[in-house]
Amino acid sequence: MLEKKKILLILGILACFLFCTVLELSAMGKKRIILIDPAHGGQDKGIKLTDDVAEKDITLAVALLMKKELAKENNLEVVLTRDSDKTVDLEDRKKNIEKIKPDFFLSLHVNGGFGKNASGFELYYPGFSEDIVKGKKTAKDDKLLMKNKCQNDSLAMAKIVQENLNALFPRKGRGLRKADSPVTDSLLVPSVVVEMSFATNSEDKKKLLSANTQTDVAKALSKSVKTFFR
Template sequence: MLRKERKILFWVLLLICALACGVQDLSAAGRKNMVMIDPAHGGEDSGVSITDKAGEKDITLAIALALKKELAKEGIYEIVLTRDADKTISIEDRRKKISKLKPDVFLSLHINAGFGKSATGFEIYYPGFKETADKKKKAKNESGSEKNKYLNESVRLAQIIQKNLDALFPRKGRGLREAETPILEEVNVPAAVVEIGFSTNPEERKKLLSAAGQSEIAGTLARSIKLFFK
């Protein structure tokens, strides 16, 4: 009789463990990774002038909205935009949003310009440790290992985006760069700034202005984000 009771107890405990693991798995599976997309400029800040009717702010917003639509198809991401219309938002307010929501990925979209009509390709920037003495003082209590974690993840994100954009802009990658871009200051999440093509290059300007080109760029960035989370 005692042996039978022990056997029943064993199966009850086994069932409890299985249910507990199942609940944990469901909880983990139910959490959506947050992707924050930042269409640069907006409102009074037009950014780079591309045509008489379109500025950088218009193209970055169009690509951001297309990227959101592409990621939404998966149904597994929470997608947040720093702006979803033509409105002025300061760099400080964008950084505050990052700090408040703490997304799993932050991606800021820009359009490049300059260096003549022959300049082509894309550039990707990620946050680093190039800090002023004042910033170091503010960050003196931060964990070095935590900062390293986000830096490493940012580099990995940048590398994935670079590999995918290489297919869209063959042999035109201008490299990955650690930079003190304002939007990336004091950002403790995996983050990157992507300068997508040159508006001063006729061929790339045509791609940036077309709905098909914007969709292609958005699809490439979406694939990169999906690969980052794998």
């Protein structure tokens, strides 16, 4: 009888061990989804850089370069909100986020305004409104946990991007700001809006129009994504 109990115990331990290993392996094999959003597109040109080039072209070029760069990563799946010059409205972008449920949402823009001297990158991470955790007690608790995770993840990514972009578009002041974006507003998703640099600053504009700098920006952002998911 004692022997039988011993065997059962050993079998039980083995089963637990096997179950845990399978769980671990499936977690390891799970690809993390990064949704890259080349802002504007089609009819919506964004800020104009020259007669032929607008913000929508720069954001798409960088997003496509990022997709190419990140395709080499086995643990990542890269999805774009658009991969050509087409109009994607705010609601479609939101629907995409809700459908894809990315592990991170990175939106690319080009800045403008604040005088000719304003230059360098700016990063926006969401604050998440209190409304986002509405609902019944358990659902509310879950949402609160998720909101904290989204907040932490967003700030962590913003800090990594800040470090990697500083070499390309140096900033004198702080380039990190807490503000909700209309695209991710009301959604529980970790996100950062990257305003690469200013189209209204002549030095920044020259760099933004250069294919080399576009590649460098894509590399800096891809490196940030890789570091974040490591």
